[in-house]
Amino acid sequence: MAAAGRDQDYADVLERIRAKHETAVDELLQAQEADRLKAVVERDLGEIRDILRAVVLTRGESETLREIISGYGELWSTQIMTALLNQNGENFHFVDARRVLRVVDTPLGTEVMWEESKALLDAVLEEAGDRNIAITGYIASTQTGGATTLKRDGSDFSASIFGRLLGASEINIWTDVDGVLSADPRRVPDAQVLPEVSYNEAIELAYFGAKVIHPKTMLPAISARIPIFIKNTFNPEASGTRIFVPSELTVLRKSCVAGFSTIDNIALVNVAGTGMIGVCGVTQRIFNVLAHANVHVQLICQASSEHSLCFAVKLSDMDRVKKELQDHFSREVSQGQLSAISTVSPCSIVAVVGDGMSSATGVSGRVFDALGKAHVNVVSIAQGCDERNISIVVHSDQTERALRAMHSAFLLSEITVSVGIIFDENDIAKNLVDLLTQRRGNIQTRFSSDLRVRGIASATKMLLSTGEPLGAADSLDASSEPVDFEKFVSHIQSDHLPHALIVDCTNNASLAQHHVSLLARGVHVVTANIHALAGPLTSYNQIMSERRLGKTHYGFEVSIAGGIPIQAMLKPIVHGGDEVTAVAAVFSSSISHVMGRIRERSAGLDSPHITFSAALAEAVSHGMTEHDPLDDIVGKDSLHKLLVMARELGLALTEEDVHVEPAVPVDELPPPTTGDGSAATRKWSVYDQVMRDKMESAASRGNVLQYVARLNRQGDASIRREEVPAESNMGQLPGGNICVCLWTHRYAHSPLVVQGPLGTPSATASGLLADILRLVSELGGRDRGPNRLRRTPSMEALATPGGSPSNKV
Numbered sequence: 001m002a003a004a005g006r007d008q009d010y011a012d013v014l015e016r017i018r019a020k021h022e023t024a025v026d027e028l029l030q031a032q033e034a035d036r037l038k039a040v041v042e043r044d045l046g047e048i049r050d051i052l053r054a055v056v057l058t059r060g061e062s063e064t065l066r067e068i069i070s071g072y073g074e075l076w077s078t079q080i081m082t083a084l085l086n087q088n089g090e091n092f093h094f095v096d097a098r099r100v101l102r103v104v105d106t107p108l109g110t111e112v113m114w115e116e117s118k119a120l121l122d123a124v125l126e127e128a129g130d131r132n133i134a135i136t137g138y139i140a141s142t143q144t145g146g147a148t149t150l151k152r153d154g155s156d157f158s159a160s161i162f163g164r165l166l167g168a169s170e171i172n173i174w175t176d177v178d179g180v181l182s183a184d185p186r187r188v189p190d191a192q193v194l195p196e197v198s199y200n201e202a203i204e205l206a207y208f209g210a211k212v213i214h215p216k217t218m219l220p221a222i223s224a225r226i227p228i229f230i231k232n233t234f235n236p237e238a239s240g241t242r243i244f245v246p247s248e249l250t251v252l253r254k255s256c257v258a259g260f261s262t263i264d265n266i267a268l269v270n271v272a273g274t275g276m277i278g279v280c281g282v283t284q285r286i287f288n289v290l291a292h293a294n295v296h297v298q299l300i301c302q303a304s305s306e307h308s309l310c311f312a313v314k315l316s317d318m319d320r321v322k323k324e325l326q327d328h329f330s331r332e333v334s335q336g337q338l339s340a341i342s343t344v345s346p347c348s349i350v351a352v353v354g355d356g357m358s359s360a361t362g363v364s365g366r367v368f369d370a371l372g373k374a375h376v377n378v379v380s381i382a383q384g385c386d387e388r389n390i391s392i393v394v395h396s397d398q399t400e401r402a403l404r405a406m407h408s409a410f411l412l413s414e415i416t417v418s419v420g421i422i423f424d425e426n427d428i429a430k431n432l433v434d435l436l437t438q439r440r441g442n443i444q445t446r447f448s449s450d451l452r453v454r455g456i457a458s459a460t461k462m463l464l465s466t467g468e469p470l471g472a473a474d475s476l477d478a479s480s481e482p483v484d485f486e487k488f489v490s491h492i493q494s495d496h497l498p499h500a501l502i503v504d505c506t507n508n509a510s511l512a513q514h515h516v517s518l519l520a521r522g523v524h525v526v527t528a529n530i531h532a533l534a535g536p537l538t539s540y541n542q543i544m545s546e547r548r549l550g551k552t553h554y555g556f557e558v559s560i561a562g563g564i565p566i567q568a569m570l571k572p573i574v575h576g577g578d579e580v581t582a583v584a585a586v587f588s589s590s591i592s593h594v595m596g597r598i599r600e601r602s603a604g605l606d607s608p609h610i611t612f613s614a615a616l617a618e619a620v621s622h623g624m625t626e627h628d629p630l631d632d633i634v635g636k637d638s639l640h641k642l643l644v645m646a647r648e649l650g651l652a653l654t655e656e657d658v659h660v661e662p663a664v665p666v667d668e669l670p671p672p673t674t675g676d677g678s679a680a681t682r683k684w685s686v687y688d689q690v691m692r693d694k695m696e697s698a699a700s701r702g703n704v705l706q707y708v709a710r711l712n713r714q715g716d717a718s719i720r721r722e723e724v725p726a727e728s729n730m731g732q733l734p735g736g737n738i739c740v741c742l743w744t745h746r747y748a749h750s751p752l753v754v755q756g757p758l759g760t761p762s763a764t765a766s767g768l769l770a771d772i773l774r775l776v777s778e779l780g781g782r783d784r785g786p787n788r789l790r791r792t793p794s795m796e797a798l799a800t801p802g803g804s805p806s807n808k809v
Helices: 010-028 031-058 063-070 072-087 114-128 154-165 199-207 215-224 282-292 315-328 330-334 355-359 363-373 396-409 428-447 485-492 515-520 537-549 557-561 566-575 589-602 612-621 636-648 677-700 761-778 793-799
Strands: 092-095 103-106 109-112 132-135 139-141 147-149 171-175 196-198 228-232 241-244 259-272 299-302 308-314 342-353 378-383 389-395 415-422 449-457 462-464 499-504 524-527 580-586 658-660 703-712 717-725 737-744 752-757
Touching (some): 010 072, 031 063, 063 147, 072 132, 109 215, 114 132, 154 171, 199 215, 199 241, 199 259, 199 342, 215 228, 259 315, 259 396, 282 308, 282 315, 299 378, 308 315, 315 342, 342 396, 363 378, 363 389, 363 396, 389 396, 396 415, 415 428, 415 485, 428 449, 428 761, 449 485, 449 761, 462 485, 515 537, 524 761, 557 636, 557 761, 566 580, 566 636, 566 737, 566 752, 580 636, 589 677, 589 703, 589 737, 612 677, 636 658, 636 703, 636 717, 677 703
Parallel strands (some): 171 228, 658 717
Antiparallel strands (some): 103 109, 139 147, 259 342, 342 389, 378 389, 449 462, 580 703, 580 737, 703 717
8 A cells, every 4th residue: 555654655646546547437438427437436536545644644554444445446447337338228237246245254265144145135136126237346345344355366256156146047257368278378388278177177277376267266156056157358259168067078078187287486395204103293293383384385295104294385485484393393303203304496386187087097107107208307296085186296497398298198289399400411401301391280180299390400500499490491501600519409408398309310420429418318319320329339238228218219210221111120020029030131222223233234234334433423422322432332331230230139249240341342453542422432443344344243143243231140240242143132122222131930931121222311301200200109199190081083983883093084
């Protein structure tokens, strides 16, 4: 109150109030009615001036005076609304709620004197006759007739009270949102309006921070079984939310959870010690201390061992509570019966609310699975026996991540993954960004997932998104920010997004060394970079150790065979109880291309003469080779892929265990001068004649040359140029393709074969996207199948009597 400190500036405040109301009535009402209401406002302002003068003179104030003064706003606004309605042809009678609504304050809050209020209201209704009534909200009168208010959210409370007194069929509360939401939209942008919630669900959500409706508002409606409708003043066409008794819509809703809400700025206080075990009265003493300190307890949790008891209080009360308890239990602490009283802060309570939770199994499992996958640490847990609310305490900096992860887990919103892409000079990253941009809508629909590219980086620069996800139009050319790996990863692993993913599109051995640390800090990794898995066994074992913990996903299918699903073929064999006994593979698409092109001439096909060096130059231009094609020629690329495959089959294979021969006979001719890719390729002409001779020699025996990697279950491994029968799978392999043949106990005579083209950036990008979608599936993004099925002209032709594709299409 402006007068509380003997400050007569209240006169300026009252003058502004008067001017504001005079302007409103002049704009809304005709002159005669406007003058009448201005006189009412002036009269009431005179009463307020008298009260404030008394406050100045007595140098004090009281809650009663505050309530008297704060009620005038409701009186004026309701009278203006009544006059405006009547001016527009309606027939309304103004009612001052203080005439009819009698209340009494109790320790549990405001209590309505129902019988007395009903009698007073009946008299006013008789006075109003056939007119509608406009009643003030917020204000009421005491048992003795003194002015009072209904305190916080009193206007909505008034609506519920009068709904019960009048025997209304429904109560409509107009606010500034479309209804009760499944979560706070500021924290969960995909929060949805709930068409219906039960009274109990609404009370739970309201208690835990949902601001749409206060729990006390619903009490009169609950006792009279009157539905409450939450509507938006600024969007009256919206259907809003119906709050009523539990129904099939609330109990049997598909997600079984209605929504999520939070209480922030919380501290946990923990009292522990062996002296508490089996001792009666300790809990009573703790809460007596809190009661005497007038501290409200938000949540309580005690282990069945009785060794400890923790409870949540407001953060502002933490220090005071800790001191009070330390003082009270000082003797027990000094004697070792209680350990030191500890606190954890700042925290938030996240509540999972839903009537359907009580009849559904696995709800808690889904909650904690979602939190675990989002790397959210749960500090404490509480659940009532009605199973309508699971309350979880988390550290404040993880609140948004927890909310989004759980919201996604119950299919109330999309699973959101923050994606960072790292690349070198290849075009894989550009193709992947283009693919993610093109497929984003399909992924959102089919997997209920949102893959947000929030950063791209090269060896020198990076581009970070602070708003909309990066797309096909975004390029590092527009960025001048130097690359900072730690800053890049921290940006991708944002606190407000539940899942972070780094996609390594490089072939950089130094970057591969960071994979383990990324997994350890909770960042998922999808990679085309084989160095981490094909390097020292210690690196491989560390990555597998992080994978076994189950907290992060490591996708590396592309590193072995691009978009060709070698790993997807291996897993069912191993998991199904079979065993791979031997592997034969052409891993290098570049050497496959070279051999295929030379073979065309050697087989007498009508094609231009293709030399070894020219075919290799083609492979370089198509992006099939490593940066230096010497890595392909000497078998380094094939060696890395064989090592990873062997280790996935359970063999502790190292580079020293593999016999490797180059793809060309380097022992017979001097090695070429190597440099960058193009320079190295120009020097390969020294091998043109010898490679043609060897190819023609093999053809004379009905064979072809391939560069083959072999492995058996005893760990014997080799990579060398071989002659293979022309009729075999490898003999008929098209140039530029790879081929993997697997022999198992069940497929001992005829191998399982997978083959296909490899090496183009677009194919690798597709393989990376497939690996990313495997991560999405692990996070709960179940494949819902095609959004719709289509019919082709051929189908329609066949469906027509007498029709066929040939004469209809």
